[in-house]
Amino acid sequence: MIASRDQRPETARPMIECNEIQKYYGDYHALRGIDLVIREGEFFSLLGPSGCGKTTLLRTIAGFEGISSGAVLIDGKHMENVPANSRPTNMVFQSYAIFPHLTVAQNVAFGLRRDPRGKSEKAALVEEALAMVGLRGYGGRAAHALSGGQRQRVALARALILKPKVLLLDEPLSALDRKMREQMQVELIKLQRQVGITFVLVTHDQEEALVMSDRIAVMFDGEIAQLDEPETLYARPKDRRVADFIGVMNFLPAQITREADGIVSVDVPGLGPVELPESQVSRANPDDSGPVLGFRPETMTLLTPGQSSQHARETDVVIDEVVYYGDMTYYDLRLEGTQHTVRISMRNVFGRDVQSVGTKARVAWSPGSLVLFR
Amino acid sequence: MAKPGMDREARQGLTLIAPPFLYALAILAVPVLTILSYSFLTDGYLEVIGEFTFGNYIQVWSDPIVRAVLLRSLSVSAAVTVVTVLLAFPVAYYLSFVVRPERKSMWLFLITIPFWTSYLIRVFLWKVILGYNGVINSSLTGLGIIDQPLTFILYNVNSMVLTLAHAYAPFAILPIFVALEKIDRSLLEAGRDLGENRLMTFWRVTLPLAMPGVVAAVLIVFIPTIGDYVTPELIGGGKIPMIANLIQVQMLALDNRPLGSALAVTAMLVVAVVSLIFLWLNRRFLRVKQ
CATH class of the missing domain: 2.40.50.140 (Nucleic acid-binding proteins)
Incomplete structure (x- = not known):
């Protein structure tokens, strides 16, 4: 199961480091001490229900939101006084934010204004970027004449043409229909392998995160509840919130009969006595009345x-x-x-x-x- | 249309639009057509003679005074439009981007307050403010900043531009505000994300997307100010007439309605041509669908 995925070596260089990030909106505590290292070349997902702070975190990395305390480092550099337009990141917005007054090619070339290369070279770059996302020959079209999927591809080409160190994707697939979404998931994975840069994806769709990511951070209430590879996240959720959020899980009340030598013995009505090692023991919700046994x-x-x-x-x-x-x-x-x-x-x-x-x-x-x- | 049902539907539709249609006919078409037909008739002393002639137009188009006044009207209107829109844009921008959403309607309400008094009174108030012994001059002399009252602030083109710009400001603010409100804020973030600072993002994203509102504001200010009659009379002191004053003189003072009508039609044509050229120049902004 694990073999199908590219394994990034643990030693890969850190690309994004978040140290103890706190973020307040007035009295509202949006990010509560986020500690996170995203490695170079990784496809990383921030997953959580709406309002959990995942988009806020992405926007602090992009530089659209300030932080109350803590630090963001990208490629080893402090980002505290670096405005969004000077950060080595580019973003694919949830609404795609395609400029309606420009053609497809002008949209893709938007960020190349200060690039010293000549006009024809830039045009070739644009055509290459459009080809990469499967829109060869669409350059002359008006932006408002595009479908949702095409807009998304333009947004991708527009960001990738600048060769950012990090590509940030804010719920990029949520506006597409199911078929299109599944197709784009695969295309995004291929694209990420092809360009080799770090992708950070924000999504509330657990399936999407499982399909695409090398690692996933599951967030609740401004905190990271679990940061793991998809397989671990699915099979060994660290607490019941994560288990509930990712996939379907059955829960049965259990009674702990004995604890010794790292083995917990429980009695489960219907299943009988079971012995579980510590690695299969996670945190329950605070409002759970007693121990709960879960399985997929x-x-x-x-x-x-x-x-x-x-x-x-x-x-x-x-x-x-x-x-x-x-x-x-x-x-x-x-x-x-x-x-x-x-x-x-x-x-x-x-x-x-x-x-x-x-x-x-x-x-x-x-x-x-x-x-x-x- | 063989189906009788369609006929009934068509008749129902016609009945529905008939009252507004008649209204438009009475209010818009009839006066314009009257003026148009007058302009081709001959002037007899104190009466209009029903003889067809191009004479009025020949007289209007060959008169250097008319040409000079028309040019002045155009340049004053253009100046008013430029000043008004340049002053209105920052206000509209502030209203759209800085004012908190729940306060916006209060701000819009405040902007319309000048309409609570009549146009004539507002113009007259400017005369009080700008006059020889007006508010500005007396306070400046009182403070000892100047010895003699300033004379360049009343009875000239500058004071006319100032007065008209003030009068038409809300008309310019509102369409620009609406255009700015329609801009998806993520487009501005995208501009920044793609490496442009705030100023360049404004230049490359905000301004082109606000252009439909700016174009509307320009037309809304330009078209009526060309025909403005009160301000040149009061603020200009009657010494710098605009085209509307010429029309008034012909129509009322000299009782030459055909010539006055020819002047009016000429002014209308000039405004229409200038407006169309302006629209054509901005066509690429107006095609954008957001």
Whole structure:
């Protein structure tokens, strides 16, 4: 799973450093001590619900917002007195901010005004940048005649033509329809590999962050709740907020029976006794009444009648609801002997029938995919 | 249209637009057409003779006085327009970019306060302010800054420009304000992000996008000031007539309505041509869809 992604060496040079950033808007505490290092060439995402401070953080890096205390360094240089127009960053705005009074080519060439190169050289650069984003030959078009996806490409070309050290992307895909969004996700990844510069993406879409990023910082209430690679973030969320925000997770009440030698033993109604190492133990929400056990829908397998599994554990269930999605089927299962319902997902493969509501069945699971929140 | 239903619909539509149409006809078309037809008729003493002639136009277009007055009207209007728009732009900019959103309507309200008094009274007040023993002169002499009252501030073109610019300021502020309000603020951030400082961003982004408002302001100020009649009379002291004063003299004092009409039509044509040229020069800004 991990092998599919480019691995950036831990030793890559830091490109953006945020040290203890505090930001107040009047009484409102927007950023609460952000400490962050984004490495050179990394595709980094700031993920969180709206109002969590992710856009504010991006705008402090770009220089559109000042900070109350702390420091931003880009490529080792202090940015305190560097205005937005002098920072080695460029931004793709959420609304794309394409200049409506200019043509596509004039938009892309906007930042080249003080470039000493000649007119024809600049025109060639513009054409090259447009080709890079798949808009070869669009230079003469009026900006207002473009579709949403084309505007986004112009915004990308306009930023990348300046060869910034960091490209900042503020929810760049949120205005596109689903098909277009998925296509642009892949294109953005390819583009980032091609140009090799650091990308910092702000998004509220966890799927988008998982698909595109080398590392993700999940933010809540002006703080970074967890900073990890997508796989770790998904499989080992550090607290229940992160688990809730990223993907779907089932939660069951648990009782801790024993703690010794870095192993926590819990008893879970329906699943029975489970032993978990410390690495599978995370923080619960402050308002949780007790320890909670969580697992992802795809980590449990519904067995066909008579099938037995290689997994360590099996549990009896009753099928409460079946939701058929074409490629996937979601089952809501009531754990035998309890009132707890969990949702699991099964990939539909040829030769395996979708099981029907009301039947008794067995699921197989492994303690290694569980997370305890306490 | 074979369908009877369409006919009924068309008739309904016509009934709907008929009152405003009649109104427009009575208020706009009839007076203009009257003036136009007068301008081709012959003047008899104290009456208009129904004989077709180009004589009025020949007289108007060959008269050096008319030409001089028309040129003065154009240059005074142009000066007023330039001053008004240059003064209005910063106000509109401040209103759009600096004033907090919840205070904007109060500011707009304050800007319209000058309209609460009649135009005539406002013009007359300027005379009081600028006059030989007016507010400015008496305070400056009182403070000992000058010995003799300043004479260059009344009864000349400068004072006319000042008075007209003040009178038309709100008309210029409002369209520019609307154009500035429409500008997506992220465009300005994009300008900065792409390496331009605030001044260059203003020059390359804000100003071109505000141009439709500036063009509207220019026309709104330029067109009526050319025909202004009160200010030259009161502030100009009647010694520097503009085209409207000439028309007034012909129409009322000399009772030569055909010649006055020819003057009016000529002035209208000149304004129309100048305005169209101005619009044409700014066509690339006016095409922009935001």
